[in-house]
Amino acid sequence: MSDERQSSDEGPNDDTEKWLRSARRCGTMELHRLRLSQDPEYAQRRRKAEAIAAEYEARAGRRGARGAIVRIPVVVHVVYNTAQENISNEQIQSQIDVLNIDFRLANDVSDLPSDFAPVAADARIEFGLAVRDPDCSPTDGITRTYTDTTSWPDFSDSMKSAATGGQDPWPSDRYLNIWVIANGGGYIGWAEFPGGPANVDGMVIRHGVFGTEGTVLAGSAFDGGRTATHEIGHWLNLIHIWADEGCLNSDDVADTPNQADANTGCPTHPSPSCGNSGDMFQNYMDYSNDSCYRLFTVGQIDRMTAALNTLRTGLLVSDGLIPPPRGGAAADLWIRDTADDIGTEPNSTADVMYISPDIWVRQQDDGLIDQTHQNAEYRAPSMGSNYVYVRVRNSSCAGSASADLKLYWAKASSGLGWPAPWDGSVTSPALMGGMIGSQSVAVPAGGSLITTFPWSPPDPDDYASFGADRVHFCLLARLETSATAPFGMTSPETNDLWDNVKNNNNIAWKNISVVDEEPDGGRMETMLVTEFEDTKEAARLVFVSRDTKGRSVFDWGRVLVRLDKGLREAWEAGGAESSGVAEVWEDWLVVRASGASLDALRLEPGSFYPLEVQFIPRHKGVERSGLLSLDVQQYSGERLVGGVMFEFGVTAPLPERFPTRGQYEWDGVGWPRDQRELPSLLRSLFEQLRSERWLRM
């Protein structure tokens, strides 16, 4: 077989333009590399991988709504023979940029057919060139290797080893290895599924289709950097959308149409096959031109998420995107405050401090290691506990480090201080916080450790005075390396929790409320506004969306808030000042846009004020399933002191699931006529809104 592969190879051709226009460039006829025949255990591993992924998908629930953003460290191995093939750093970065658009659904999808738009979703996966190499040295995430090889047969592994004229991979459990090679052979890129041999794991791609500039020929079919998007889809366990020729094969994804075959070029919708209403040639796993690609579906994202949580877990704990510490050796334990935190003190992020991805709750001990958070749920002791997970990282290159990890809870509110209420000192109207536990942790150099704390939240009946808010709790994790003050903190702690968290990488904080999907009719949640310290300053609540403009809670629905009596009095005492907020009915206010605020609140220190937050999706507006976030930030004067982030799971209406018949629909807000769960209050509210035409603003 190898003779045939050699004889059918096209031979050297380093002229990108000529190659892209060449009719023979896909002229491979040789037998593909037969992983199956090379490695008898491969098929078995693949079957096992599929079973693991399927089991995960069944267990994880929340389709397409993984909360955590996964960042994957990438190393690009440029294996070149000519100067042209030794592509620029800028060209490499242009490829990373494309991946971060495509895997976050940041591309323009406004022209997607209406039957596909609801299933397009944000994969919440991002990519970055590694900043730490396997030896714990700084790196730009790029290796450059001269080779005598001028062209590579399809599916060759030679570029993946220094011994055969290429470059050895970095540990493929912790880095995505991408080899960028010369032209030659027939395929422009290929990748390994999860479960393949570690020493060849990754993706191979021609430089002429890598990124969007440099040697990429503008105007060609593959000038958008999306060959890599397709190949990384494979690397995360996606198969071609048509699966295999014919209508009998499935891509194991439910929300892609059954499709007979690959599409090429850029077809016109609808282009039906296998009885579907049109092939989804806009899908990254078809064979269409880069300019026609638009989406991964919810089902494909579930498959990729399953792969990350079962088959590629090393990426979730990789330190490839954490710079090695200056000096290299000093052991330093830390916990991430925000998704982009790299452990600097103070944290230089512009983001809020109460959304640590390294602290997460699961209602069952399901080991969901991509750090997707659920609200803690009170239940009878016989029903078992919730589980809090904390990931502790060691940024050191050498030497393990140890500390006492202390975990605290507090009833969720937007204005938390330190040490109250975490220390258990606030007992009115009920116990408002306390320590969950303390464990010694020891983390090896460059490693991370997930510590598990079983936890039974307090009885919600204790919080009856707060109305609906019974299941939301805040969490705080502190690493103490000394038993005496300042407990090993770089900056001694003060009453200002925000500053404590920002200034010390030993402290992390989580105030996230996950609002589970409900049947139509809206999602209502209650949060608490409070002020533990007497700051003498007026408070301000600001409503902020962190989603792309055009795809936020404010674009895809209405945000309503209701102040309880005490909060209304505190607001009116300050003159009922607001911005971007309007009263609609009794105590209900509509929040019109990101940045809107309730100002000059005169809060009584130590009091708790329930604030109801209601998100009403507009079914004609919610274009796709996923998470919508809303931050309610509390300022004391001009100082941000805390807040609560809500994540609303939304499901875009699929045409067949939401027939207009039998529904009560008006101005984009619709629900089944006999929806019993819909509170009568809300119905009245809708009527009121309608009569006052508020929902037409």
Place this chain on the structure above:
Amino acid sequence: MQPAFIGRWLRSYEERVEGARVYRPEGTPLPPARGRAALEIRADGTFVDARIGPIEGSPPSLGRWRSPDGRRGMVAVPGEPELTFELEELDDGSKRILLRRG
């Protein structure tokens, strides 16, 4: 004389024929694609169906072909439905193979 269909053929996705896959001789100018399925019909009776499959690099199916007239043929691939193929000569002098299941 060996049949005219002996050789390597590339999938021409751009030509849609109901119920058939269309292949053109290797070397025919075809638009760029991410990959093309291929057939190899060998003089020794081997038939290689190199569909793209679930991923670039999926292994091909191997079968045996026989032909009563040097223009049409039947293919038996173990574990797969029987295939038939037909060599067409078009008015412009070009050749193509239509491959059908069953």
